[in-house]
Amino acid sequence: MALLEVRGLRREFGGVVAVDGVDLTVEAGETVSVIGPNGAGKTTLFNLITGLDKPDGGQVLLDGRPITGLPPEELAALGIARTFQHGRVFGNLSVLDNVLIGAHTRQAAHRLRAPVLGMMAELALALIQPPAWREERRRLREEAREVLALFGDRLLPRADQPAYSLSYANRRRTEIARALALRPRLLLLDEPTAGMNPTETAEVLEFIRALKGRGLTILLIEHKLSLVMQLSDRVIVMDDGRKIAEGAPQSVRDDPKVIEAYLGHKRQVGDARDAQPAGEDDRRAGRPQARPASVS
């Protein structure tokens, strides 16, 4: 049974079909990439899988169990972690605290689910802080530092600095670290190298390769095709909300439909590498922007 299965997923935004009947499966341990031009609906697909947006039709299954339309906080508890295209670190929290939020669902407090009594118990425990509680806290901190250590000396020396003071690349690394702290069964990375220079991109590539080596299941959105070609077991190509191709990296790369979607006419896809900057697409499709209400 596939770890993640998506069947006929559909999402409309006022007449525009952002995701149009997409099917996909991700087996445990696989790395699957979703590529496609800007506005293809990739981030919307991610939002639907992670519960930040609700589909108008179709199903999402985790281990064969339907999880369609569950709120994101429950999906996180089921082991789905993600990073965000435009970066969403908690600016005023320290790097370590950012990572510890990643471990939120693994705390004992998170198991106190009863609506009112659970809340009271959580408050009381936070106040009393019994030994087992403190032991868990120490263990999670240690673990968070281990996650930071995966990034060499990029993050660890800055563990106690607020995230807003980090460089752009380090903020993106923090975001990946936060997702790893959840111990995800499925990790969704939304353009992890957006806005990074070639050296930083190469570093991320090696990092994801290492995660893959540890058996992590990864669903990846990426525009940098060289990275996609090197990392993916399978590639899914989306255009205009639909899946237009799927298969091994090499076969997808040579698929005329894919070349057409990217370029509109025949040319080698490799030339189009990075032709599309990290785009406005998903912003337009996925999240309504803040805008003053209109005077009519």
Next chain:
Amino acid sequence: MPEFTLRAFADQLVNGLVIGNIYALIAIGLALIFGVANLINFAHGSVYMIGAYVGWVCVTGLGWSLGPTFIVVAVVCGVLGVLIERFGLRRLQSEARIAPLLATIGISFALDQLVQLIFSPNPQSFPSPLPATRVMLGGVSIGALDALIAAITITIAAALFAFLRFTRLGWALRATAQDREAAQQMGVDVNAINALAFAVASVLGGIGGVMIGMYFTSVYPTMSYGAMVKGFAANLLGGLGSVPGAVIGGLLLGLIETFGVALFGSTYRNLFTFVILIGVLVLRPTGLFGAQRAMPPEPLTGTFVANSKPVRIPWFVAIGGLVAAALLPFISSNPYLLQIFTNAWLFAMLALSITLVTGTAGQMSLGQAGFLAIGGYASALLAMRLGWPLELSLLAGAAIAAALGTLLMWPVFRLRNQYVALATLGIGEVINQIILNWEGLTNGVLGLSNIPPLSLFGLPIVETAPIYWFALAMLVVAALFQWRLTQSHLGRTWRAMREDEVAARAFGVSLHRYKALAFIAGGLIAGLSGAFTAHMYSYINNETFAATTSILGLTMVILGGMGNMSGAVVGAIALTALPELFRPLADARYLLYGVVLLLLVRFRPQGLLGTV
């Protein structure tokens, strides 16, 4: 319930429509400003009140007729609107939306107090210069003033409609409202448009003020607050930012209120407004006629938390400060000084609760005084009616405040940013209105008197110094409680939620649960402060914990630094003790609070000690 004849019904209908007309005028102004600047303008009520005063000076003081009076009112208020926009708000455009909102609160405090200083806080009689004759029209009696109000409102609404629809400037204004950046790219001077919106809105507000002054034959400085809240309610009812919606919302609100008062009595007047305000916010935030569109979410964080490195207070300084505070009664036996500082400690508890809810958890609460009120009434009633010992009634008061207050705040949890501020303000007022109207329990306007004094283990605490120590000890306990929580995973989770709700949810943080926990923890502290206050004064009524108390507490928190506990205490001392120690300031304290708030938002959003 009064007999309801057709005649009475028709009269109420006219009353409701006339009041509704004025609410519509206020609401149109708020709608224009919300549309163009995406800002809930809390200073609008003050402009309206100043309009009423200018009208009163012209008519009653100078004996002018209405024509020139309206012109002067329009000019004064229009200029005031432009000044507010230019000097109060323009520089804050790029900040989180809550920053200009706070600035408008500061401006409104300052303006209200200025008028109070000039004209005294007492109501001034404002007889209408129009003839008192009433015309019978198909069995309905209509006065000259009623007709004038209707005529003016309809003319203004029509003129505004024509302006927005048919003039280039009107197009530019609507374009700016729809997409500020696109309008700017097309060569629209969006700053000028902003100023124009404020000018037009202020003119409408001022004229509304004059008319309501004549209608109720009096003007008074605090009329600003009620008008502002009514304007919001009317505006929300029709859909925030929609001008036609504002007109319909205003008329509806006027009718609902008038018939409600006729049916239930005048003390219920404001309750309708606030229930509508909250009901619409929660059930249909786009208003009755607004497009079914999600509320615009702010990108990333919408809270007022500036990036900063907080000043860490070393432990020995904190201990030293505490020892000094504890020794104060030995240093000075001046009972007045001790009373001021007792007040400061009680305010510090309120500030702690606000800094937890608003600073740490990011929920901009303008209704925190509601927790004080519930705590005060609960403890007083338990001690008076059930004869509970004081230790028990204080704690029970705090617990009831936390439980009941959080339950009442529940509708706010699904809202964001400016809407949270508006809804918490409304809920704070609902608590106040319930206290006012539930006479069997709370004694209504008369309040509770002869509340048992403070005592501990049967020993009464009535001297100034022991009361001072008692308050200080409670503050210390509250601070330790809060410190413990913010240092646990709760603190981290609250702050993550404040920074980015979407990312927090994606990592398993259940927003409602942690918002509720913040309100519960803060409510315990505020409730305890309110309960203590009730027993200390031995008398409370619905005005003991007014809405201004919430905003004062918020100002203390912003002064000290959002989420910063030592900042909350420092802010409370500064704003409670300083105006008392420099007596000339005491009379103008709200002017001081307003100016402090305005300057902080503009120049030091991270407060004195930095945000945490």
